[in-house]
Amino acid sequence: MKITPALVLKSVPWQETDRxxxxxxxxxxxxxxxxxxGSRSRKRFGAGLDPLTYVQMHFRSWENQDLIRLEFCEPIESFHLIRNEVLRFGTGFYFTEIISGLFPEREAxxxxxxxxxxxxxxxESGDHPDGLARKFEIKAIGAAGYHPKSGSCRSCGKExxxxxxxxxxxxxGEILCPGCYNGSSGQVITGESLAILNRVPSLGWEGLNRLRISPPVIEELRGIISNYIRYHIGGEFRSKHFLESIRQGG
Ligand SMILES: [Zn+2]
Structure with a gap:
């Protein structure tokens, strides 16, 4: 039997009682x-099969088999605040979709x-979901090897x-400066947003926790980076409409 820390991304019913x-x-x-x-055994799995839980998973695996077999798990963290606030829950769901989409199976x-x-x-500790989501998105594209060449203009090299x-x-995944832009496609991005986009990859967790992103930059980057991730994943986020309806007070 093997043991691993695991964050549950998704849980779907399978046949009558399995998941x-x-x-x-x-x-x-x-x-x-x-x-x-898994749909019945609270003894072996507790709430540990719910999405957005952090567990120590005990499992068996075999070569040439797609699915591993989960034996039981021990809870580490179940993120109560995330579960109880709808914007936090939607944001956590969005995080799992980003990770699930950007990273292939069985690649450490x-x-x-x-x-x-x-x-x-x-x-869970109370950070504002919107500012946190921008930091998360930028770090995620970096971890996946997709960080854009946002340090300088692709045409003239202007910083x-x-x-x-x-x-x-x-x-x-490149930028054009005001002088080189000739009216073709491309989304407007301000110097302030580019500064955040360029700074986040080099920050450790403490630096990220301290970083404040102004509301206009949060708003601007929301569209740009989320679309950029979606472009690389090649599909729509299921959490998107959920989050939009919360924002509109629906
Ligand atoms: Zn230029």
Whole structure:
């Protein structure tokens, strides 16, 4: 039997009493496993099969088999605040969708695991979900190897971060300065937003916790980076409409 810390990303019923669990682990990356009797056995799994829980998972695996077999788990953290506040829950759900979409199965990425754990712990400890989500998104694209070339204009090399509006070219993952932009496609991105985009990757957890992002930058980056991630994942976020309806007070 093997043991791993695991964050549960997804849990779906399977046949009458089983569940198929997708989870993220530091050593094995994203893995899927079947929990026999998982829909009934509170004894072996407790609430540990619910999405957004942090557990110590005991499992068996075999070569050439897609699904591992989950035997039992011990709870580490169940994130009560996230479960009880709808905006936090939607944001945590969004985090799991980003991780699930950006990282392939069975590819270890301890940096991405640490990021998801950090994101959920900060969400639980009361950080504002919107500012936190921007930090999370930027770190996630870095961990997946997709951080855009946002340090300088792709055409003339002018450094970003000063005054004036640059353009963000989503498909290329590059930017154009005001002088080089000739009216083609591209989203407006201010120097302030570029400064955050360029700064976040180099910050450790403490630095990230201290970083304050102004509301206009949070708003601007919300559209740009979320779309950029979606472009790389190639699908819509299920959490998107949920979060939008909360914001509109629906
Ligand atoms: Zn330029």
């Amino acid at each position: 198929v669990i997708t989870m993220f682990t530091p050593e094995y990356g994203k893995i899927r496993g079947i929990a026999r009797g 990425n301890p940096e991405a695991f640490a990021l998801l754990l950090w994101g959920l712990q900060r969400l 970003s971060g000063g005054k004036g509006n640059f353009r963000f070219l989503m498909e290329a």
